[in-house]
Amino acid sequence: MRQNLKLRYLTSSEEIARVRSDSVVVGIGGYAIDKSPGKIATWALGSCIAIILYDPYTSTGTLAHCLLPSPFKGADLPTKYVSTAIPYLLRKLEELQIPSRRLQAALVGGANILNLNNGPNIGRSNVIKARFLLERLHIPIVATDVGGTSGRNVVLDLGTGTIYVWYTRRTFTAFFHEQS
Amino acid sequence: MAKMPQLAALRRIAQEAFREAAHSISTFVGSDVKLKLISLEILPPLQYLEVIGGQDSIVAAAYSTSKGEWSGIMLIMMPLEYASKTVSSLVKSFLGQSEISEELAVETFKEFANIIFGSIATVLYNKAGIKIMFSPPEIAVDSAVAIMESIAVTYSTQFDELLLFRAEIEGEKIHDMTLLVIPGQGFVDMLHGAEP
Numbered sequence: 001m002r003q004n005l006k007l008r009y010l011t012s013s014e015e016i017a018r019v020r021s022d023s024v025v026v027g028i029g030g031y032a033i034d035k036s037p038g039k040i041a042t043w044a045l046g047s048c049i050a051i052i053l054y055d056p057y058t059s060t061g062t063l064a065h066c067l068l069p070s071p072f073k074g075a076d077l078p079t080k081y082v083s084t085a086i087p088y089l090l091r092k093l094e095e096l097q098i099p100s101r102r103l104q105a106a107l108v109g110g111a112n113i114l115n116l117n118n119g120p121n122i123g124r125s126n127v128i129k130a131r132f133l134l135e136r137l138h139i140p141i142v143a144t145d146v147g148g149t150s151g152r153n154v155v156l157d158l159g160t161g162t163i164y165v166w167y168t169r170r171t172f173t174a175f176f177h178e179q180s
Numbered sequence: 181m182a183k184m185p186q187l188a189a190l191r192r193i194a195q196e197a198f199r200e201a202a203h204s205i206s207t208f209v210g211s212d213v214k215l216k217l218i219s220l221e222i223l224p225p226l227q228y229l230e231v232i233g234g235q236d237s238i239v240a241a242a243y244s245t246s247k248g249e250w251s252g253i254m255l256i257m258m259p260l261e262y263a264s265k266t267v268s269s270l271v272k273s274f275l276g277q278s279e280i281s282e283e284l285a286v287e288t289f290k291e292f293a294n295i296i297f298g299s300i301a302t303v304l305y306n307k308a309g310i311k312i313m314f315s316p317p318e319i320a321v322d323s324a325v326a327i328m329e330s331i332a333v334t335y336s337t338q339f340d341e342l343l344l345f346r347a348e349i350e351g352e353k354i355h356d357m358t359l360l361v362i363p364g365q366g367f368v369d370m371l372h373g374a375e376p
Contacts, residue, residue, distance in 0.1 A: 028229050028325075028329060029229070043236055043323075043325065044236050044323040044324075044325035044326040044329060045326065045329075046322075046323075046325075046326035046327060046328075046329045046330035046333070047329065047330040047333050047334060048329055048330075048333065067226070067229070067329070067333050067336075068333060068336065068337075072336075072337050080226075111326075111330070112330075113320055113322055113326060113327055113330045114241075114243060114318065114320055114327065114330050114331060114334070115318060115320075120334060120337070122330075122333050122334050123330075149320075150322065151322045151323040151325075151326030151327070152326075153323075168238065168322050168323035168326055169320075169321065169322045170238050170260060170321045170322065171282050171285075171321060172240070172260075172263070172264055172267060172280070172282060172285035172286065172289070172321065173280065173281065173282045173285060175260050175261075175264045176264060176268070176280060176285075179264075
């Protein structure tokens with residue numbers, strides 16, 4: 001049965017523990033490809049963006065944790081940068097006989113956690129670059145959770161196409177409440 | 181890239197600034213607090229992301245930009261547990277109240293961060309003659325990796341180096357503290373004449 005990509009937000013620690021178990025974890029600048037019933041996760045997205053490409057017909061997908069819109073001193077890891085990650089991931093999926101016309105995309109991350117007035121808003125630039133490239137390639141972006149001021153954790157469940165997201169921002173008062 | 185004399189000066193200045201900050205914090209919280217420098221690393225921003233992995237945790241961070249003879253960014257991060265306890269004891273000792281709103285907690289943590297940034301500014305002036313003024317700190321309570329990733333990525337295109345100081349705060353328990361400095365042009369060279 002065809003499963004489309006969709007977002008689901010988690011808040012309870014029990015649910016988070018259940019969802020994150022048995023995931024392949026992608027580090028900063030890395031990527032992974034897997035198929036149902038696998039799960040791909042990445043933690044602590046700040047200004048970075050998770051680019052998810054998913055084939056709902058074979059329940060195969062990929063997730064990359066990209067840092068910057070484009071390389072500025074020559075690309076080392078292709079999935080560190082949005083502009084090199086998208087073509088690289090498409091090639092990897094093509095090697096598995098998955099054409100780009102079957103793909104759905106999702107974007108998660110691109111926050112502005114530190115609200116640095118004098119610095120560039122890299123989170124927003126990552127989102128703009130990813131949207132631009134995916135639209136040019138006619139890959140529909142069917143789910144997004146981008147921007148804001150909170151960090152995010154993400155798990156992609158390839159069996160159901162569900163993208164689980166939970167925020168990492170906390171407050172002092174919530175901590176006081178938990179301790180009392 | 182910093183040379184050995186500048187690195188030695190940086191370590192001395194950090195040790196002195198932490199001693200100064202610990203003394204002020206002890207006075208504020210009414211109990212003995214020690215701040216000890218554990219290590220100093222100088223890294224390119226994106227390479228720095230490779231050394232911050234490991235167990236993620238929720239931290240309270242304060243960051244400030246500096247103006248004057250040196251323009252750069254300074255960020256301190258400590259476990260939310262320690263930051264919350266400190267905020268709680270500061271509010272109790274100054275206002276005599278145990279009910280704390282989020283706004284009051286954030287403002288109190290800003291004051292706490294000001295003590296540390298102020299100590300660093302004082303020591304930089306006394307030891308190296310560098311005059312700096314920090315902007316009022318901004319606060320974020322979030323994942324340590326997400327905060328550090330955001331700052332490293334944001335400045336990776338503008339700066340070649342980050343200074344990563346790892347320290348320990350010793351109060352009732354020992355907690356890790358991180359001080360991250362993004363030095364503007366010429367900062368490390370300014371330390372060349374720092375007093376021993």
